[in-house]
Structure formats: C-alpha cells, structure tokens
Amino acid sequence: xxxxxxxxxxxxxxxxxxTSLALSLKDAGPVALLDCDVEEPNAHILLKPEIAGREPxxxxxxxxxxxxxxxxxxxxxxxxxxxxxxxxxxxxxxxxLCHGCGACSYLCPEKAISEEPRQTGIVxxxxxxxxxxxxxxxxxxxxxxxxxxxKVKERTGDRPGGIVIRDVPPGTSCxxxxxxxxxxxxxxxxxxxxxxxxDLALAVETVRELRIPCGVVLNRAGIGDAGVEEYCLQERIPxxxxxxxxxxxxxxxxxxxxxxEGMPYWKERFQRLFxxxxxxxxEGSRSLKR
Amino acid sequence: xxxxxxxTGRTLxxxxxxxxxxxxxxxxxxxxxxxxxxxxNAAAAAGxxxxxxxxxxxxxxxxxxxxxxxxxxxxxQVLEAVGIKVVTGxxxxxxxxxxxxxxxxxxxxxxxxxxxxxxxxxxxxx
Ligand code: SF4
Ligand code: SF4
Numbered sequence: 001x002x003x004x005x006x007x008x009x010x011x012x013x014x015x016x017x018x019t020s021l022a023l024s025l026k027d028a029g030p031v032a033l034l035d036c037d038v039e040e041p042n043a044h045i046l047l048k049p050e051i052a053g054r055e056p057x058x059x060x061x062x063x064x065x066x067x068x069x070x071x072x073x074x075x076x077x078x079x080x081x082x083x084x085x086x087x088x089x090x091x092x093x094x095x096x097l098c099h100g101c102g103a104c105s106y107l108c109p110e111k112a113i114s115e116e117p118r119q120t121g122i123v124x125x126x127x128x129x130x131x132x133x134x135x136x137x138x139x140x141x142x143x144x145x146x147x148x149x150x151k152v153k154e155r156t157g158d159r160p161g162g163i164v165i166r167d168v169p170p171g172t173s174c175x176x177x178x179x180x181x182x183x184x185x186x187x188x189x190x191x192x193x194x195x196x197x198x199d200l201a202l203a204v205e206t207v208r209e210l211r212i213p214c215g216v217v218l219n220r221a222g223i224g225d226a227g228v229e230e231y232c233l234q235e236r237i238p239x240x241x242x243x244x245x246x247x248x249x250x251x252x253x254x255x256x257x258x259x260x261e262g263m264p265y266w267k268e269r270f271q272r273l274f275x276x277x278x279x280x281x282x283e284g285s286r287s288l289k290r
Numbered sequence: 291x292x293x294x295x296x297x298t299g300r301t302l303x304x305x306x307x308x309x310x311x312x313x314x315x316x317x318x319x320x321x322x323x324x325x326x327x328x329x330x331n332a333a334a335a336a337g338x339x340x341x342x343x344x345x346x347x348x349x350x351x352x353x354x355x356x357x358x359x360x361x362x363x364x365x366x367q368v369l370e371a372v373g374i375k376v377v378t379g380x381x382x383x384x385x386x387x388x389x390x391x392x393x394x395x396x397x398x399x400x401x402x403x404x405x406x407x408x409x410x411x412x413x414x415x416x
Binding site: 076081082083085087088090092094096097141143 | 333336337338339340342343345346349364367368371372406407
C-alpha cells in the first residue's frame with residue numbers, strides 16, 4: 001500500500017501528517033517513509049534517523065568528441081531542452097539543462113557523442129523509531145528534481161505487505177507528478193482558508209489526472225472559513241482527518257517532535273485514518289473489477 | 291554595424307526588454323542607417339534553456355553586439371562563443387539604446403550579470 005501525502009503549497013502541515021502517519025502504522029507492517037521533497041527534505045528533522053546508507057544520483061550528460069564531430073548541428077536540433085548548441089565550429093553543452101534523455105548521442109550521425117555521469121543529488125536512508133526513512137537531496141543549483149525522486153522511490157526496502165508513505169513536494173509541477181505517480185491513494189493536506197482552497201483545487205486536479213483516489217486532511221481547523229469543507233462536499237472528496245489549530249501542536253512541531261510522540265492519543269486517529277484509506281482503496285479496486 | 295536589442299515591441303519606440311532569453315521580440319538594427327527588422331523570440335515560451343535557444347537565434351543573425359537589460363550565463367556563453375559582444379544594463383527605448391551604443395556610452399560586459407532562470411518570473415520549477 002502506497003500513500004502519498006501532498007498539498008498544493010508548502011507549510012500546510014504535510015510533513016507533520018506524513019511522519020505521524022508513518023509512526024502510527026509500524027505495528028500494521030513494515031513502514032517506509034519516503035521524503036520526496038528533494039529540494040527541502042525535512043522529515044529527518046522530526047524522525048532523526050541514523051543514516052545507514054547513501055547513494056549518489058547521476059544523470060548521463062553528453063560529451064562531444066571534437067575529432068569526430070562535423071558540426072552538422074543534428075544534436076542541437078533534436079535536443080528538446082536546449083542543452084546543446086552548435087555554432088559554427090563550436091559545440092557547447094549545458095549539463096544543467098540536460099534531461100539525460102540520450103537522444104543526441106543516439107542520433108549523432110558521426111557517433112561523436114558519448115555519455116558521462118554527472119551527480120545531481122544523493123539518496124540517503126536509515127531507520128528511526130522502527131520506520132525506514134528514505135530521502136533525497138537535490139544538489140543546490142540543480143534544476144532536475146524528478147530523477148532524484150525516482151531514486152528515492154526505488155529505495156523502499158521492498159518488504160512484502162509493507163506500507164509506504166510518500167511526503168510529496170509542494171506545488172503541482174513535474175516533481176509532484178513524479179512523487180505521486182504509482183501510489184494507491186493520495187492524502188491532500190490543506191488549511192480552511194481561501195488560499196488553502198485554491199491550492200487544494202489545483203492539487204485535486206493533478207491527482208485526478210493521475211487517476212489516484214484522494215482524501216483531505218484539514219489542518220489548523222478553527223481558522224478561516226467553511227470554503228474547503230463546502231468544496232469537498234461538492235466534489236465528493238472525503239475529509240478524513242481534522243487537526244485543530246492548537247498551540248501545543250505548533251509548539252511540538254517547532255521543537256522537532258512528531259505529533260504522535262508529543263500527544264500519543266493521536267496515534268489511534270492516524271490508525272483510523274489508515275483504515276478509512278484501506279476501505280476506499282478496496283472499494284475502488286472492487287468497482288474497477290465489476 | 292548590426293546590433294540586436296531585446297524589446298517589448300516591434301518598433302524603435304518600444305522599450306528594451308530587461309530579459310534576454312525570455313524577451314518578447316528582438317530588433318535587429320543597423321546603427322548607421324537605423325534600418326531594422328523585428329523578430330519574435332521563439333524561445334520566450336521555452337520550458338528551459340531559453341537563453342541558449344535565443345542566443346543561437348541571434349548568433350545566426352550575424353550581429354556585432356547584443357543590447358539588453360540582463361543576460362544569464364547560458365546565453366552569455368553562446369554569444370561569447372561566436373564573438374558577439376554583450377551589453378547589459380540597457381534600458382529606455384530601443385532607439386535610445388542604439389544611439390547610446392553608437393556614441394560609445396555603453397561598456398561591453400565581460401560576464402553574465404544575472405544567475406540562471408532570472409527571467410522566469412516567480413518560483414521556477416516548484
Ligand atoms: S550531431 Fe554529432 S556530428 Fe553533428 S554537431 Fe552534434 S556532435 Fe557534431
Ligand atoms: S541527453 Fe537529451 S537532454 Fe541531454 S543534451 Fe542530449 S538530447 Fe539534450
């Protein structure tokens with residue numbers, strides 16, 4: 001079972017939900033928490049794992065052999081990302097723009113292009129409180145998050161009957177799609193404000209395009225208005241958990257303590273949240289088979 | 291001599307576009323005769339590498355210099371490779387920019403003056 005935890009924007013409490021959900025489920029099976037927010041991973045701040053292993057993330061970038069190159073310009077024409085330019089007797093490559101698709105080396109008529117790995121990030125993993133945490137770190141200045149996220153997703157530990165929680169980066173762009181893709185369910189964390197509603201609606205569009213069932217966690221309930229709840233009713237999106245605006249919750253988070261550690265009675269609520277998710281996923285697969 | 295100016299419109303009265311890779315138009319002008327042509331910048335909407343793409347388009351025009359507001363490292367590298375001078379910090383109308391260049395008011399920059407993704411407008415890629 002793979003559950004993604006996403007939100008339209010940052011700062012809605014996504015990591016709070018993902019970490020507490022992971023910690024609450026460790027009796028139900030082996031749990032892995034994947035922090036896919038590779039530009040700003042922060043689940044480790046709450047879980048404090050001991051790093052057991054790390055692996056670099058490499059992207060194959062083109063290297064041109066100028067002895068063979070005829071400056072025909074084919075590579076620059078086929079590159080959809082403007083990562084190669086051919087100007088007179090110059091071939092310039094821009095590794096930071098390269099997506100590593102291999103089109104240029106494949107199509108070069110002189111076979112003048114070879115590929116060389118370039119590190120764009122790193123994946124680290126370790127255990128904390130009985131949960132396997134995996135996170136990726138995109139090297140500062142790099143633009144391509146999806147390959148790092150892909151590596152994080154590959155590192156779940158492959159344990160049968162396992163539960164995987166993915167902490168998805170904020171927003172609705174390529175990194176979000178990469179992180180959510182392949183999950184059985186997506187939890188959308190939002191706040192009951194007009195901004196929260198706006199971002200929620202965008203996130204719902206994204207997961208619906210991916211055909212992944214979703215439900216809402218309403219965080220900081222008590223502020224704002226009823227807009228989000230009305231929207232959820234209208235769109236038939238279940239509100240699966242409500243976390244009130246509470247001084248103690250904010251204080252715990254700011255001190256780097258997870259909700260279920262600081263307030264253990266939340267554990268049961270997260271377990272119930274998981275049960276509801278399982279029901280919805282089973283419902284969905286049954287109706288698909290029918 | 292011929293120069294290329296990043297512009298917000300298609301005439302000499304339009305303003306210099308502060309972005310190079312993602313400007314709306316380029317005006318290619320002869321500084322002596324003031325004859326000019328305007329071209330759309332096809333790279334303006336590129337997902338990534340707008341500077342490289344725009345740089346290649348300008349390189350093909352055989353100009354001596356580019357007058358613009360800001361130029362990032364990728365575009366700069368392309369222009370430099372073909373020996374096109376880059377003048378940054380240019381503002382005002384396109385005509386004023388050409389006059390300024392002809393009278394030697396501008397100095398060529400020896401390096402890009404803005405980081406990557408400068409002209410992308412807001413949080414790039416997030
Ligand atoms: S396609 Fe190959 S031969 Fe042609 S310019 Fe590119 S590297 Fe050179
Ligand atoms: S590998 Fe793909 S993205 Fe990279 S330079 Fe070649 S064609 Fe462009």
